[in-house]
Amino acid sequence: MEQRRLNSIILKCKDGDTEAFRLLVSEYQNMGFSLALKLLCSESDAEDAVQEAFVNVWQNINRYSESKGKFTTWLYKIVYRVCLDRLKHKKITSPLPIDQTVFLTYVSAPDPEQQLMNSQWVAIVKVLVSELSSKQQIVFTLSVLENMETEEIEKITGLSADNIKSDLYVARQKIKKQLTRLGYDK
Amino acid sequence: MTNNEQLIDNIFKDLQNKHPRLSHPNEMIDSIMRKIEQESQPTRWFVPVRNCSIAAAILLLFIFTFQMITVNYATDGASIIAYQNETLSKTRPIKDGDLYINYIQKKLYGKSSYELLKKKIYESKY
Numbered sequence: 670m671e672q673r674r675l676n677s678i679i680l681k682c683k684d685g686d687t688e689a690f691r692l693l694v695s696e697y698q699n700m701g702f703s704l705a706l707k708l709l710c711s712e713s714d715a716e717d718a719v720q721e722a723f724v725n726v727w728q729n730i731n732r733y734s735e736s737k738g739k740f741t742t743w744l745y746k747i748v749y750r751v752c753l754d755r756l757k758h759k760k761i762t763s764p765l766p767i768d769q770t771v772f773l774t775y776v777s778a779p780d781p782e783q784q785l786m787n788s789q790w791v792a793i794v795k796v797l798v799s800e801l802s803s804k805q806q807i808v809f810t811l812s813v814l815e816n817m818e819t820e821e822i823e824k825i826t827g828l829s830a831d832n833i834k835s836d837l838y839v840a841r842q843k844i845k846k847q848l849t850r851l852g853y854d855k
Numbered sequence: 856m857t858n859n860e861q862l863i864d865n866i867f868k869d870l871q872n873k874h875p876r877l878s879h880p881n882e883m884i885d886s887i888m889r890k891i892e893q894e895s896q897p898t899r900w901f902v903p904v905r906n907c908s909i910a911a912a913i914l915l916l917f918i919f920t921f922q923m924i925t926v927n928y929a930t931d932g933a934s935i936i937a938y939q940n941e942t943l944s945k946t947r948p949i950k951d952g953d954l955y956i957n958y959i960q961k962k963l964y965g966k967s968s969y970e971l972l973k974k975k976i977y978e979s980k981y
Contacts, residue, residue, distance in 0.1 A: 687888060694884050699876050702883075706875045716877070720887050727891045776862075779869040790875045816871040845863060 670696050675740060682730045690730075694723050700741065701748045707810045708752040710761045710795050712787050718755055722748040738824060745817075746825045749807070756803060764799050768792035769851060776848075796851070800843045808833050809840040925977055 670678075681689035701722055705715035725747050733743050764772070771792035775785070785793070794814070798806040811822045812833070819830050826833075877883050 687891065690891065691884060691888055694887050695880070698880060698883055698887075699874065702877050703874045712878070716883065719877075719883065720890060723887045724890050724894060728894065776866055779866060781869055781872060785873050785875070787875050787878065793870070813867050814870055841863075845859065848863060849859070
């Protein structure tokens with residue numbers, strides 16, 4: 670969304686315009702869902718988290734200003750916090766053999782043209798993060814799967830750049846070992 | 856970079872270009888909108904009710920303070936009159952034709968009547 674249009678929509682939301690907020694949700698719900706699904710590894714939990722996050726956005730929209738950074742970073746931060754709360758109460762289940770099959774089918778012949786289904790995403794992420802700590806999982810998801818810069822991850826998670834880099838390094842090493850263990854060692 | 860690392864990087868790059876999408880985006884929007892409308896409803900009432908409460912509290916405080924000042928003033932005035940009457944009656948017995956005492960008494964009577972009248976007006980007003 671164009672920055673000027675986004676600013677105008679945010680201003681309307683601050684005045685309590687629900688129709689403007691509908692536009693905001695429509696534009697950014699998939700972005701929030703993408704992060705939530707990768708962090709929670711459950712489609713229904715991710716949907717609930719996105720709903721909760723957008724209700725938080727509506728309640729706190731007056732606190733947001735352009736000087737605080739990009740709107741998407743602010744939104745990511747809210748989604749991340751909601752997911753973190755949910756992760757405290759629920760651990761991601763270990764990948765099942767079927768998840769490993771889905772993962773191996775994908776990695777053996779990734780098709781850049783073909784979009785993955787949400788269930789495939791869940792299986793792939795479950796396998797990738799199964800050996801990671803929650804902090805490493807968060808850093809890996811934001812940095813590798815969501816393709817974010819370290820500076821943005823710092824703003825979202827509050828972690829230092831050094832911590833992010835070291836967690837990412839460890840996460841990559843663990844994933845490499847995990848793939849070798851699964852037989853993906855070409 | 857080993858061959859394996861290269862392959863892993865390729866997988867990551869491929870995953871970066873793909874994004875999960877909501878199965879029912881319109882339902883999600885409607886659900887969020889319903890939730891925020893439910894959230895907004897108490898707020899819609901809360902703000903005017905809160906403002907009215909603050910205004911009423913300030914008004915009551917103002918009335919109370921004003922009445923306290925008026926009552927104190929009236930009480931002080933009445934005490935002074937009583938004290939003056941007592942003192943005057945002790946020092947100079949009231950006699951018919953005593954112009955000075957009559958003058959003072961009339962003045963004090965006038966003043967206390969005025970205070971009494973003022974107090975009644977305020978009481979009837981509030």
